[in-house]
Amino acid sequence: MTTLPHKPDWFLHAHLAATLDExxxxxxxxxxQIILAAADGDESYRLLSMRYPHAHFQEYDSRETYLQAAQIIRKAKQNWWQKLHSNLPAQTVSDQLPGNQSADMVWSNLGLIHQNDPVAVIKNWAEALKPDGLLFFSHFGPDTLKEVMTLWRTEGIVVKTPNLIDMHDLGDMLFQHGFYDPVTDMDMLTLQYTNAERFIDDMRTAGLWQSLQFNSEIDAVRILADAWQSNDIQNVTLELVYGHGVKKQVLPDNTAPVQFYPSSTT
Known part of the structure; x- marks a missing residue:
């Protein structure tokens, strides 16, 4: 089971969700019909339900603790009337979305970071969407944690980051596996920490820490603690990737769409 810190702070998810919402x-x-493809502490649902109050939401995530955390936050915000009459998103403990082409939108805020086959995920997103349905997602790029990675390399720690994907590669995957007109862009976010414990907790909440593959996680944590103790590291950079695309229409073989346009009048 993927665990969360005792008191998770969802500020990274909130920042990414707000940027996508704009x-x-x-x-x-x-x-x-909106599918939330990853729970994010209620940040995405809060924004989308305000923007689209009549939409029906479903939420999928194989990390049951993330789903539970989101639902706890939602229920804590409800007054007695809302508890009697509101419909919170139906939750499913799975990353596999239904491939019935029924969703108008798939929204995934850091839903890729804990999954090891991005092409399969993107194909599944496409299968869940209606033709011309919309995908919006966020992710971490390869320059994420560059200061920490440099420190670890200097100290002989080997860390693989297969889940950190370049935005251009993500755009190509979208185009090749179910989406036309994909758009990806990125920006850099620099965070300042005063201790390693808070840094690790935030990276665990984001799902980023769990995606790192260490030759020795114990030594990696020790090196971080020593570095913050001696003020050798303070700033941590995250490369934030945003993307959206439109679901391609899938036609039978040897067929093509026929479009009619109104004749112009003079």
Whole structure:
């Protein structure tokens, strides 16, 4: 089971969700069926349910503790009337979305970071969406934790980061596996920490720490603790990747769409 810190802080998810939410202003047709492909402490549902109050939500995540944490936050915010009449997202303990092409939107805030086959995930996202359905997602790029990685390499710690993916590679995966007009972009976020414990807790909440593959995690933690104790490290950089795309229409072999346009009048 993937565990969370005792008191998880969802500020990274909140930052990413808010950035993605700003891009929804361009949508003309509100989605009716929205799939949340990863729980994020209620940050995405809170924003999307305010923007689309009539939408129906489903939430999927194989990390049961993440689903539970999101539901606890939601229920704590409800008054007695809302508890009687509101419909919180139906939750499923799985990363596999239903491949029935029924969703108007798939929204995944850091849903890729704990999954080891991004192509399979992207294909599944496409299978869940209606033709011309919308995907919005966030992820971490390869320059994430560059200061920490440099420290570990200097100290002889080997760390593999297979889940940190370049935004251009993600764009290619989207285009090749179910989406047209994919758009990816990135920015850098620098955080300052005063101790290793808080840093590790935040990276665990984000799902990032669990994605790292150490030759010795115990030594890696010890080196971090020593580095913060001696002020050898303070800043931590995260490369934040954002993406969206439109689900391709899948036509039978030897067929093509026929479009009709109104004739112009003069």
């Amino acid at each position: 891009r929804l202003c361009i949508l003309k047709q509100p989605p009716e």
